[in-house]
Amino acid sequence: MTDVPTDTKPPRLLSLDALRGFDMLWIIGAxxxxxxxxxxxxxxWLHAWATQLSHVSWEGLRAYDLIFPLFMFLSGVAIPFSFESRLVRGDSKRRLAGKIVIRSLVLVLLGMIYNGLLSDQPGPPRLPSVLGQIGLAWGAAATLNLLVRxxxxxxxxxxxxxxxxTVLQLLVPVPGIGASELTKTGAINAWLDRLLVPGRLHGKTFDPEGLLCIFSATTLTLAGSVLGSVLRKPDVTTWRTAGFVFAAGxxxxGAGWLCWHSGYPPIKALWTPTFDLLAIGIALMVFALFFAVIDVAKFQKWTLPLRVIGMNALTIYLLTRLVDFDQPSTVLFGRLANACGDGKLVVIASGALLLEWAVLYFLYRRKIFLRV
Structure with missing residues (x-):
């Protein structure tokens, strides 16, 4: 089956913006x-919730481990909506390919700057980054969207x-160590990073946004683009579609669970295929729920606070790196925070999140969106 561009522009997926905002909400302060x-x-119950909002030390899976993969998945969902519309308007594939390269490189550069490339921090800079991985994986998925219809x-x-x-991680031996060593020093991801990646590595002996990790994580963005192609077709905003997406997830x-319990664990820092499968599957199921409630059932008013974040996700990600919102929060809510005793830090953190959202709402009302 081949995707054929249509002249009918599909309605905007509010669930996509809302879920992206929900994802970013946890990153920026929740x-x-x-x-x-x-x-x-x-x-x-609060201890269990807080535990889920922290990364596992190595093997395994918690909710917080899925924040970054979900964002990559959602960036893929948006690809067909943007590119198919451009093709219908007459943009050539060559022109779109140029835009893909520029956007990917800009995200890589922003990621380096986010990591302190231009700062006066001691030692060599870290070149791999979250934004760099998003940019390169998005670029690969967008290119395949053009070439593989x-x-x-x-x-x-x-x-x-x-x-x-899978073959590289389980069967190809690392010099001096051997094959299938899924450790911080023995994994082939780590060996490739030490061999080929200049500068500082986040994990000292490996980088979770290193070369093989980026290649593996591209599956998340590609999976999102496949879903986007399905959702862009006419007359698919139905309960049947939501059920199909949930069942696929x-x-x-289930496939990821079988891999895990067959001895190939999910390790986010290495982006093992087991982790990829679990992340893709869970992303599909979560998206199906948001899609069913927001786009199919039309319960949409409650999504505004999330959409305000989701439509300027890159803005707030960069802004929280440049601005310490705890400082103005202390100025504005410090007296209330002191009155709460041991709950002072809860008030300050909540105030910082409120201020971040207020900035985004200001931009939203004026239709100012940072898009690379």
Missing amino acids: ETIVHQLAKWHKTP GMKGRLACIAAILGIV AAVT
Whole structure:
């Protein structure tokens, strides 16, 4: 089956903006609020919630490990909506390819700057980054979206990437160590990073946004682009579509679970294919729920606070690196925070998140959106 551009522009997926905003919400402050609440009130359910909002030390999976993969998945969902519309308007594939290269390189550069490339921090800079991985994975998925028009072909690309990474991680020996050593020093990811990646590595002996990690994580963005192609077709905003997407997510999650319990663990720092499958599957199921509630059932008013964040995700990600919102929060809410005693840090963190949202709402009302 081949995707054919249509002249009918599909309605904007509010669920896509809302879910992106929900994802970013945890990154920009909601996670901090939960951790401070857990310190203030040491109740079992808050402790369990706070635990889920922290990364596993190596093997395994928690909710917080899925924040970054979900964002990559959602960036892929948006690809067909943007590119198919441009093709219909008459943009050539060559021109779109140029835009892909520029956008990817800009994100890589912004990621380096975010990591302190231009700062006076001691030692060599760290060149791999979250934004760099998003940019390169998005670029690969967007390119394949232009070159491989059929969804079956893109699914085959996902399977091929997962297969290649599996072979490299389990069968190809690392010099002096051997094969299938999924450790911080023995994994082939780590060996390639030490061999080929200049500058400082985040994990000292490896980098979670290193070369093989980027290649593996591309599957998330590719999977999102496949879903985007499905959702862009006419008359698909139905309960049947939501159920199909959820069922597909459950099947992929089940495949990841089988890999895990067959001895190939999910390790986010290495982006093992087991982790990719679990992340893709869970992303599909979560998206199906948001899609069903927001776009199918039309319960939409409550999504505005999330959409305000989701439509300027890059803006707030960069802004929280440049501005310490705790400082103005202390000025504005410090007296209230002191009155709350041990809950002071909860108030300050909540105030900082409120100020971040207010900035985004100001931009939203004036239709100012930072898009690379």
